[in-house]
Amino acid sequence: MANYKDIIVGCIDKKGGIIEAFHALQNEFNYIPHEALVEAARVFGVSEAQAYGVATFYSYLSVEKRGKYIIRMCESAPCHVAGADELLKALESQLGIKVGETTSDGKFTLELTECVGQCQATPVITVNSEPVFNVTTKILPQVLAAYK
Amino acid sequence: MIKLTINGKEIQVPRGTMVLDACQQAGADIPTLCYDPDLKLAGSCRMCVVEAKGRPNLMAACVSPAENNMVIETESHDVVESRKIILELLLARHKLECHTCERDGSCKLQDYCYRYGVTDSRYAGQGPHFGMEDPNPFIKRDYDKCIMCTRCVRACEEITGAQVINVKDRGHHAKISTVFDGKLADSNCVFCGQCLMVCPVGALTSKVSAGKGRSFQTKGVLTTCTYCGTGCTFELNVKDDNVVGVTSVRDSEFSPVNKGALCVKGRFGWDFIHSPERLTTPLIKENGEFRPASWDEALNLAAEKLKGMKDKYGTDSVAMFSSARVTNEENYLAQKFARVVLGTNNIDHCASLCHSSNVAGMGAAFGSGAMTNTINDMGEDARAIFVIGSNTTENHPIIGYKIKQNVRKNGAKLIVADPHCTDLATMADVNMQFQPGTDVALLNGMMNVIITEGLLDKEFIENRTENFAALKQILEKYTPEYVEPITGVPADDIRRAARIYAESEASAICYSMGQTPYSTGTDNVKSVCNLAMLTGNVGRPGTGVNALLGQNNVQGACDMGCLPIAYQAATDSEIRDKFEKAWGLTLSAQNGLTVTQTINAAHAGQIKGLFVLGENPIVSDPDIQHVDEYLEKLECLIVQDIFLTETAQKADIVLPGLSFAEKEGTFTSTERRVQLVRKAVSGPGEAQDDWWILCELSTRMGYPMFYANAEEIFEEMRLLTPSYAGMSYARLQGSGLHWPCPTEDHPGTPILHKDIFSRGLGLFHAIEFKEPVEL
Amino acid sequence: MAEEMRVLLEYADKINPESADEYVKVGGYVGLEKARQMEINDLIQEVKSSGLRGRGGAGFNAGMKWSFVPKNAEIKYVVCNLDEGEPGTYKDRIICEKNAQALLEGMAICGRAIGSNQGYIYCRGEYPFTVKLLKNAIQSAKELGALGDFNIEVRMGAGAYVCGEETALIESIEGHRGEPRFKPPFPGVAGLWGVPTVVNNVETFACLPSILTKGSAWFAGIGAAKYPGTKIVTLTGDAVNTTFFEVPTDYILRDVIYKLGGGVKGGKKLKAVQVGGTSGSFIPEQNLDTQIDFDSMGAIGAALGSGAVLVLDETRDIVDIVTRISKFFEHESCGKCNPCREGTFRCREIMEKINAGKASQKDIDNLLLLTRVMQKAALCGLGQAAPFPIQSTIKHFAHEYARKIV
Numbered sequence A: 001m002a003n004y005k006d007i008i009v010g011c012i013d014k015k016g017g018i019i020e021a022f023h024a025l026q027n028e029f030n031y032i033p034h035e036a037l038v039e040a041a042r043v044f045g046v047s048e049a050q051a052y053g054v055a056t057f058y059s060y061l062s063v064e065k066r067g068k069y070i071i072r073m074c075e076s077a078p079c080h081v082a083g084a085d086e087l088l089k090a091l092e093s094q095l096g097i098k099v100g101e102t103t104s105d106g107k108f109t110l111e112l113t114e115c116v117g118q119c120q121a122t123p124v125i126t127v128n129s130e131p132v133f134n135v136t137t138k139i140l141p142q143v144l145a146a147y148k
Numbered sequence B: 001m002i003k004l005t006i007n008g009k010e011i012q013v014p015r016g017t018m019v020l021d022a023c024q025q026a027g028a029d030i031p032t033l034c035y036d037p038d039l040k041l042a043g044s045c046r047m048c049v050v051e052a053k054g055r056p057n058l059m060a061a062c063v064s065p066a067e068n069n070m071v072i073e074t075e076s077h078d079v080v081e082s083r084k085i086i087l088e089l090l091l092a093r094h095k096l097e098c099h100t101c102e103r104d105g106s107c108k109l110q111d112y113c114y115r116y117g118v119t120d121s122r123y124a125g126q127g128p129h130f131g132m133e134d135p136n137p138f139i140k141r142d143y144d145k146c147i148m149c150t151r152c153v154r155a156c157e158e159i160t161g162a163q164v165i166n167v168k169d170r171g172h173h174a175k176i177s178t179v180f181d182g183k184l185a186d187s188n189c190v191f192c193g194q195c196l197m198v199c200p201v202g203a204l205t206s207k208v209s210a211g212k213g214r215s216f217q218t219k220g221v222l223t224t225c226t227y228c229g230t231g232c233t234f235e236l237n238v239k240d241d242n243v244v245g246v247t248s249v250r251d252s253e254f255s256p257v258n259k260g261a262l263c264v265k266g267r268f269g270w271d272f273i274h275s276p277e278r279l280t281t282p283l284i285k286e287n288g289e290f291r292p293a294s295w296d297e298a299l300n301l302a303a304e305k306l307k308g309m310k311d312k313y314g315t316d317s318v319a320m321f322s323s324a325r326v327t328n329e330e331n332y333l334a335q336k337f338a339r340v341v342l343g344t345n346n347i348d349h350c351a352s353l354c355h356s357s358n359v360a361g362m363g364a365a366f367g368s369g370a371m372t373n374t375i376n377d378m379g380e381d382a383r384a385i386f387v388i389g390s391n392t393t394e395n396h397p398i399i400g401y402k403i404k405q406n407v408r409k410n411g412a413k414l415i416v417a418d419p420h421c422t423d424l425a426t427m428a429d430v431n432m433q434f435q436p437g438t439d440v441a442l443l444n445g446m447m448n449v450i451i452t453e454g455l456l457d458k459e460f461i462e463n464r465t466e467n468f469a470a471l472k473q474i475l476e477k478y479t480p481e482y483v484e485p486i487t488g489v490p491a492d493d494i495r496r497a498a499r500i501y502a503e504s505e506a507s508a509i510c511y512s513m514g515q516t517p518y519s520t521g522t523d524n525v526k527s528v529c530n531l532a533m534l535t536g537n538v539g540r541p542g543t544g545v546n547a548l549l550g551q552n553n554v555q556g557a558c559d560m561g562c563l564p565i566a567y568q569a570a571t572d573s574e575i576r577d578k579f580e581k582a583w584g585l586t587l588s589a590q591n592g593l594t595v596t597q598t599i600n601a602a603h604a605g606q607i608k609g610l611f612v613l614g615e616n617p618i619v620s621d622p623d624i625q626h627v628d629e630y631l632e633k634l635e636c637l638i639v640q641d642i643f644l645t646e647t648a649q650k651a652d653i654v655l656p657g658l659s660f661a662e663k664e665g666t667f668t669s670t671e672r673r674v675q676l677v678r679k680a681v682s683g684p685g686e687a688q689d690d691w692w693i694l695c696e697l698s699t700r701m702g703y704p705m706f707y708a709n710a711e712e713i714f715e716e717m718r719l720l721t722p723s724y725a726g727m728s729y730a731r732l733q734g735s736g737l738h739w740p741c742p743t744e745d746h747p748g749t750p751i752l753h754k755d756i757f758s759r760g761l762g763l764f765h766a767i768e769f770k771e772p773v774e775l
Numbered sequence C: 001m002a003e004e005m006r007v008l009l010e011y012a013d014k015i016n017p018e019s020a021d022e023y024v025k026v027g028g029y030v031g032l033e034k035a036r037q038m039e040i041n042d043l044i045q046e047v048k049s050s051g052l053r054g055r056g057g058a059g060f061n062a063g064m065k066w067s068f069v070p071k072n073a074e075i076k077y078v079v080c081n082l083d084e085g086e087p088g089t090y091k092d093r094i095i096c097e098k099n100a101q102a103l104l105e106g107m108a109i110c111g112r113a114i115g116s117n118q119g120y121i122y123c124r125g126e127y128p129f130t131v132k133l134l135k136n137a138i139q140s141a142k143e144l145g146a147l148g149d150f151n152i153e154v155r156m157g158a159g160a161y162v163c164g165e166e167t168a169l170i171e172s173i174e175g176h177r178g179e180p181r182f183k184p185p186f187p188g189v190a191g192l193w194g195v196p197t198v199v200n201n202v203e204t205f206a207c208l209p210s211i212l213t214k215g216s217a218w219f220a221g222i223g224a225a226k227y228p229g230t231k232i233v234t235l236t237g238d239a240v241n242t243t244f245f246e247v248p249t250d251y252i253l254r255d256v257i258y259k260l261g262g263g264v265k266g267g268k269k270l271k272a273v274q275v276g277g278t279s280g281s282f283i284p285e286q287n288l289d290t291q292i293d294f295d296s297m298g299a300i301g302a303a304l305g306s307g308a309v310l311v312l313d314e315t316r317d318i319v320d321i322v323t324r325i326s327k328f329f330e331h332e333s334c335g336k337c338n339p340c341r342e343g344t345f346r347c348r349e350i351m352e353k354i355n356a357g358k359a360s361q362k363d364i365d366n367l368l369l370l371t372r373v374m375q376k377a378a379l380c381g382l383g384q385a386a387p388f389p390i391q392s393t394i395k396h397f398a399h400e401y402a403r404k405i406v
């Protein structure tokens, strides 16, 4: 695993780039570890409270530990009319967790999201930001099985 | 000028005026929640919306610049509807419990609900749910009363510079939090309470004042803080002759230094006033035990003892310590008592030890041993600030906050030199952590760079100073490379620091205790004076040599003459003459003993009696053991104080005085600003005004003294003290006056040495680095 | 007029969007070259007279916006808004995927016009693959020297719809919470890091190369006179072809749905269309013959917005969909201003109450009152527009609400 300090330093030439640093950290850890947030604040010259305010503002950033695969289900209107509600129920039951939770094996975290801009093929979920199209309840087991 | 119409009234305002101010000018009262004149604009609460003709939406008056020909309605149907709905929305999430709320009567939410007749909310769904938190002794944070105006966040960042709180999450989940939503005490919160000062509702309140009285039940008494030399003012909240809290005064006319901002001591540290430990009656020690005594008994005994010793061992067998914590009036009277009644010049106060290097060093260089510029100079006008040997945010918090503001807001450069990595050091452009006691070497190194690189102010040196050649000569060898191994500061840092200091338009030096108590203290002070003169950084706004004095009235105690070798020297026959005429008897022409000399003399058995007024030399002296011993040796120790301090416990007679909240008088802050102290409550039990005690003693010892009040003492004092001559209580009412203020029409002198130094020409001192003896 | 008119997407799938060389082969970077030859004032005038108006929703004349930028400022920025958060919208992604170089060229043209050599593309966090694509495209353009001294950096959002609002976007690039600023000052005067900044939408920038190459008169002649050019629309919901189309702006909505979109799925009847994304108004069947341009949409109380077209068939439950939409705004409100932070929250509560059949007429009255205040008093476009779906459906589909209240 890469060192969080190196990751942060890698973003230093981006003026005001603390959000870029948070992304880079999440690419590695799937969330922003506390000590990394404190370090990022120091490197980018903002207060820790400010860095925390930023990290908690954006819904794609998390300061809580998450699973290996972050599944986000789109619930915006186009996906909603395409059956997102049902899909959510299926997701929750098949993963055995509620929204916001992580499976006990640390594999999946389930989150909701607003439109991810793939509304040509609703309903849509993303797994670690890769979109999966036309996810009906029927094909869901297949979709999930692809993630080991 | 811009012309606009507000509620049918045509007015003119300068370009750049905000609609909010224009409305105020037109007599329209606009409700505001997030707006605070001292903070950056947020424009977020939308309470201040007004209707501008021709615009589809309402505009927030606080963030909208007035434009020509605007036609504005401030209470139109849409405006009132919006304000009402906003209030209803806020109420829907609010824990509405005005009946027990500290802010009942001084709450903007309550006021505006009253104004717009909003009784309850039609949007009551999910109610308040954030809960309360924070186990700390000072601040109660109740987020179920928070209206998310973010004033606290801005105050923490912009006024204090602590930046410990921010908004967390977003939308209606958003709340004010520290990093990781932790406790304030685990963050860098300094408990200054600036957040509490700006909170418009009851979300942030003082735990120290909780339950003791709300604004409409209390009376505010403006007074001056007693904790440090900054000279902050605030209002003591009084209810039933009790101090129940402190509120900020945010009007710079009445709070010229701090504009309402305070530190934890000023804001929350007032509860000592009503401490059960306060002394309430005179005490006399019998067989090693104190017993209460009447004033008559105690005063008679004290007078008898003092007189006895004086008669038996001679006048100089008795000494007096006055205090940098008590008022100018009391200090004046204390030294008068010593010189006139005790007949000795053995008068000093503990803080003079720290200040003596300033007096000697700056006195020699400039002709006056006081801070040359003002605190606001450092907070606003200085383009570079050189802090050496001062943990400013710790010891003079408000000055520290101001320096931070100047750096953050105005981009002033900051150089910090300190053996420790202070809070300010972490944000400095150059941070020089030097070996203790090597100040002179470091300063010489900087001056060497300035001369080598031609950054000196030749004109200033030529016209306003003398003895430059000598300085120049000794500086030659102090190259940064030479100085680096002595100080431990990299040569390049010394160069950078020198350049920043020399090249900025106005550079201020700021130092305090860290610099002065060493044996080389005077040399250090002379060196910073050298540096300032070398670059012409004296006598202009934002420049100067600014010594920050620790206790609240060090400057005043010195000015009043509570020094064995006073500004107005007893050895000078002309001056002695003046005092003898005024006081009507002959005075000793001999210099007195300092605190340290007194202690040694007591050890040697030469000092038999000591009268200590409001000082605690046992804890203020570095060598506690030593002090303890000599107190035992005294034949008689009289202590006048508000608590039974370690020193008072050793006394034979203890006389209970009053705290700053219980008396009138003046303090002189580190920036030479003389400000009023006002009586808010009566003293406990039989405790008496300190000046009254001195008068009674004096009278009993055969020199009758009578004053009706502190003001009469001030009036006598100013006749004898040229730098205070033009001051009077009436003139000090608002923001006080900076001495020198020689005549009644003199505006005071915020900046010393403007066109000419007090001594005429500024004197350079060629000072070689010497290893300090303490180390 | 049943065909698309492809201007921005002319070479879609015919060239590699990342490759500057391929773009040049089909006439790319000629516009920028032309811009470089022109006097700055003429260049701005050219863009002004093309009539190009912002494609990000507000419909402001692009050349006009540029002309407000102070000439004497030393540092200025060009910022491309690729936040595309409006649900149902993916046209900016499509432009990048089909013709990324045109976006870069457009930004460089803007840079030339306002005197800036630094551009930023703010790409939503949902499109990491687009970020990659753009970085490659920039690299390719650099290698070819096509951008001259104009630099472009890509910054990523992180899941906040409000960051599409230009000042929130600027805050986000600066590394702050994405909370909108009050205006004035407008970004053109004090934007990114306090200096003059032009923020335009991807599609707006992508229009520029052809305007420069073919002339403003050519562009002004396409589509609706007051909102000329083409517009990329994205069809979602119950349309047969849920995909994107580039059409001239005088195209009518009915044709978008029935001619290009193939009508409603399963041959069902159409109940409503929401144009412009989730913050758009709902349009009933009877208004379908309206042109899609900015002003025509405005005239029927709707908005073209991003050009998203959500088609809803006769079986759809309007109240349920608006309830869902109200949750979107609750989730996306930045929380800075009272009317929106608390208002979107209460709107969602009341909509849920209505949808659950537990509300009365009184609740609907309260809801309307609340949305009126949000619209008038909120700080930014989010809070001001959040009411539209509610208001337009209560107006056009009152019976659906009536069915649910008690």
Ligand SMILES: Cc1cc2nc3c(=O)[nH]c(=O)nc-3n(C[C@H](O)[C@H](O)[C@H](O)COP(=O)(O)O)c2cc1C
Pocket (backbone or CB within 6 Å): C053, C054, C055, C056, C057, C058, C059, C060, C081, C082, C083, C084, C085, C086, C161, C162, C163, C164, C165, C166, C167, C199, C200, C201, C202, C204, C205, C380, C381, C382
């Ligand atoms: C809440 C909100 C979200 C917005 N989202 C976007 C967006 O995703 N993309 C966009 O180009 N403009 C968006 N805008 C409009 C921008 O503020 C801005 O007007 C636009 O980027 C200007 O570019 P244009 O003139 O080229 O349209 C949004 C506005 C608001 C109020």
Ligand code: SF4
Pocket (backbone or CB within 6 Å): B094, B095, B096, B097, B098, B099, B101, B102, B103, B104, B105, B107, B108, B109, B110, B145, B201, B202, B203
């Ligand atoms: S904060 Fe204000 S409105 Fe709230 S309970 Fe206290 S006094 Fe009442």
Ligand code: SF4
Pocket (backbone or CB within 6 Å): B139, B152, B155, B156, B157, B160, B162, B163, B164, B165, B184, B188, B189, B190, B191, B192, B193, B194, B195, B196
């Ligand atoms: S007490 Fe002072 S430091 Fe602490 S949060 Fe409040 S303003 Fe900030």
Ligand code: SF4
Pocket (backbone or CB within 6 Å): B145, B146, B147, B148, B149, B150, B151, B152, B153, B176, B195, B198, B199, B200, B201, B203, B204
């Ligand atoms: S705690 Fe007070 S000052 Fe801070 S946001 Fe809440 S209401 Fe405003």
Ligand code: SF4
Pocket (backbone or CB within 6 Å): C162, C179, C180, C332, C333, C334, C335, C336, C337, C338, C340, C341, C378, C379, C380, C381, C382, C383, C384
């Ligand atoms: S309207 Fe909403 S999104 Fe915009 S500033 Fe206000 S709270 Fe934030």
Ligand code: FES
Pocket (backbone or CB within 6 Å): A074, A075, A076, A077, A078, A079, A080, A114, A115, A116, A117, A118, A119, A122, A123, A124, C087, C088, C089
């Ligand atoms: S609505 Fe789900 S991807 Fe756009």
Ligand code: FES
Pocket (backbone or CB within 6 Å): B031, B032, B033, B034, B035, B042, B043, B044, B045, B046, B047, B048, B049, B060, B061, B062, B063
């Ligand atoms: S006071 Fe103007 S928006 Fe808050």
